[in-house]
Amino acid sequence: MKINHAKLLALQVIVAIASLGIWYVGSKVPIFGKFFLPEFFFSTPGDVIARIIHVFATGTIWKHLYITLVETILAFFIGSAGGILIGFWFARKPTVAAVFEPYVKMANALPRVVLAPIFMLWLGLGIWSKVALGVTLVFFIVFFNVYQGVKEVSPTILSNARLMGMNERQLFRNVYWPSALSWMFSSLHTSVGFALVGAVVGEYLGASAGLGYLIHQAEGVFDVTGVFSGMVILSAFVLIVDWGVTLIENRLLVWRPQSASSQA
Amino acid sequence: MGLSVLQSRAPEPRETAVDLDNVSIQFTFPNGNVFKAVAPTSLRVGEGEFVAIVGPTGCGKSTLLNATAGLLAPASGTVEIHGNPLVGLNRSAGYLFQQDALMPWKTALDNISIALETNGTPRREALKTAQEWLGKVGLARFGDRYPHQLSGGQRKRVGLAQVLVRHPKILLMDEPFGPLDAQTRQIMGNLLLNLWAADRKAVLFVTHDLEEAIALSDRVVIMSAGPEAKIIGDHAIDLPRPRDVSDIRLHPRFHDLHRSIWEQLKAEVIKTYEPEDMS
Numbered sequence: 001m002k003i004n005h006a007k008l009l010a011l012q013v014i015v016a017i018a019s020l021g022i023w024y025v026g027s028k029v030p031i032f033g034k035f036f037l038p039e040f041f042f043s044t045p046g047d048v049i050a051r052i053i054h055v056f057a058t059g060t061i062w063k064h065l066y067i068t069l070v071e072t073i074l075a076f077f078i079g080s081a082g083g084i085l086i087g088f089w090f091a092r093k094p095t096v097a098a099v100f101e102p103y104v105k106m107a108n109a110l111p112r113v114v115l116a117p118i119f120m121l122w123l124g125l126g127i128w129s130k131v132a133l134g135v136t137l138v139f140f141i142v143f144f145n146v147y148q149g150v151k152e153v154s155p156t157i158l159s160n161a162r163l164m165g166m167n168e169r170q171l172f173r174n175v176y177w178p179s180a181l182s183w184m185f186s187s188l189h190t191s192v193g194f195a196l197v198g199a200v201v202g203e204y205l206g207a208s209a210g211l212g213y214l215i216h217q218a219e220g221v222f223d224v225t226g227v228f229s230g231m232v233i234l235s236a237f238v239l240i241v242d243w244g245v246t247l248i249e250n251r252l253l254v255w256r257p258q259s260a261s262s263q264a
Numbered sequence: 265m266g267l268s269v270l271q272s273r274a275p276e277p278r279e280t281a282v283d284l285d286n287v288s289i290q291f292t293f294p295n296g297n298v299f300k301a302v303a304p305t306s307l308r309v310g311e312g313e314f315v316a317i318v319g320p321t322g323c324g325k326s327t328l329l330n331a332t333a334g335l336l337a338p339a340s341g342t343v344e345i346h347g348n349p350l351v352g353l354n355r356s357a358g359y360l361f362q363q364d365a366l367m368p369w370k371t372a373l374d375n376i377s378i379a380l381e382t383n384g385t386p387r388r389e390a391l392k393t394a395q396e397w398l399g400k401v402g403l404a405r406f407g408d409r410y411p412h413q414l415s416g417g418q419r420k421r422v423g424l425a426q427v428l429v430r431h432p433k434i435l436l437m438d439e440p441f442g443p444l445d446a447q448t449r450q451i452m453g454n455l456l457l458n459l460w461a462a463d464r465k466a467v468l469f470v471t472h473d474l475e476e477a478i479a480l481s482d483r484v485v486i487m488s489a490g491p492e493a494k495i496i497g498d499h500a501i502d503l504p505r506p507r508d509v510s511d512i513r514l515h516p517r518f519h520d521l522h523r524s525i526w527e528q529l530k531a532e533v534i535k536t537y538e539p540e541d542m543s
Binding site: 154156157159160161162163164165166170174175178179182254255256257 | 335359365367410412426
């Protein structure tokens with residue numbers, strides 16, 4: 001089913017206005033002498049917007065955004081580097097992969113939140129404990145994709161490259177590496193998202209700066225407006241990061257057919 | 265019938281490029297079962313000779329080709345290339361696969377030039393030669409396209425250029441035009457013949473299309489239905505060259521050849537449809 005662009009946009013705006021309207025009415029207009037969404041628990045749309053404008057106008061938010069961004073980027077790159085390295089190693093050495101398989105599964109099965117206190121103990125309240133948490137999330141996504149990407153190179157392409165006279169190094173550069181990268185990039189949105197989750201959750205559990213810290217602080221003093229504005233800023237931040245990832249992806253995966261690069 | 269005349273071997277050609285001597289091929293499954301794909305078979309391809317292997321589907325034609333390429337080790341017998349026993353991969357062969365073998369992450373031009381770069385040609389020079397070959401296969405303006413942006417026929421052309429750019433002494437082709445439509449197949453057939461005529465390599469061309477085989481080759485070899493497939497017929501194709509793949513089909517000799525070879529092939533094709541082989 002196809003909806004034209006303008007109509008779609010109009011419908012989307014209506015949904016936004018309706019939700020904000022319900023929120024506003026619930027928190028501001030008493031119905032039978034009662035508020036559906038009491039201001040104490042739900043704040044009001046006006047207050048939240050005013051707060052967002054305030055934190056940007058005074059500039060206090062930039063420091064926190066910067067910290068969260070740095071943690072996300074570090075977690076993404078360190079986790080990806082580890083995932084690529086180990087993924088390649090396991091894919092090329094089946095014995096190693098077989099030995100470590102149960103341990104990898106075990107480590108991946110562990111809910112990462114429980115590691116946060118340990119990282120805090122080891123690495124302190126600074127950015128590195130958050131980065132570590134993000135790394136544990138990103139690593140496995142990248143690892144599994146690279147592993148798959150190297151193992152699932154089409155045997156025809158491989159035979160063709162070998163007959164062409166490629167040695168192991170050339171095979172790596174021209175066949176395994178691009179194939180693994182394409183798998184990795186197909187999960188780029190997920191892994192960047194998880195890097196951010198690691199950073200925010202880490203901040204939430206104990207930090208002195210960052211978006212997660214802001215939300216946690218506001219919650220501690222029952223500042224619901226602060227919590228909501230923090231959430232709105234966080235979602236906007238995620239959308240912008242995701243948009244950046246899409247731009248990078250489109251540049252790097254020009255060789256892929258359109259259908260394959262669009263994924264959930 | 266003239267069958268006996270036609271079945272007589274072609275006059276022993278020039279020097280031998282490929283010599284399969286009593287080669288048999290089998291696969292062992294993880295559960296220990298052994299599948300004998302090809303029974304001991306001998307086949308000789310002369311220098312500059314275009315040999316087509318025809319047989320019913322699943323008869324082991326491709327398997328024999330893979331053994332010649334060194335992708336598969338025969339269970340018995342020897343493979344000799346230009347008189348030397350084949351060890352490992354056959355580097356003097358170019359292989360055009362049935363499936364897409366182009367690297368999807370490289371443009372058409374890069375897919376061709378990489379074949380040269382791999383063997384030590386400087387990139388600039390490789391790109392220049394690759395561009396020439398794109399022209400030879402009629403895709404001069406398509407160099408910056410990625411494989412998924414090309415049609416099936418165009419991809420085959422790039423594949424052909426990728427193989428030929430290295431000037432392999434032996435050309436192995438595994439139903440290369442199989443997935444293409446009839447018109448494109450004829451165009452590709454003529455393209456292949458023109459490129460081949462330039463420096464007459466030894467060609468081993470696997471197909472299930474008898475008409476294609478006769479139109480292209482000097483010799484048509486018939487394989488029996490598998491398992492334990494073997495060569496059951498060897499027919500010299502004495503049609504004049506240069507040929508046009510679509511015109512040659514109207515040649516009266518073409519019909520004679522087709523009729524007599526088809527009679528032999530038909531029996532094998534029917535065998536593959538017998539219930540016992542459907543397992």
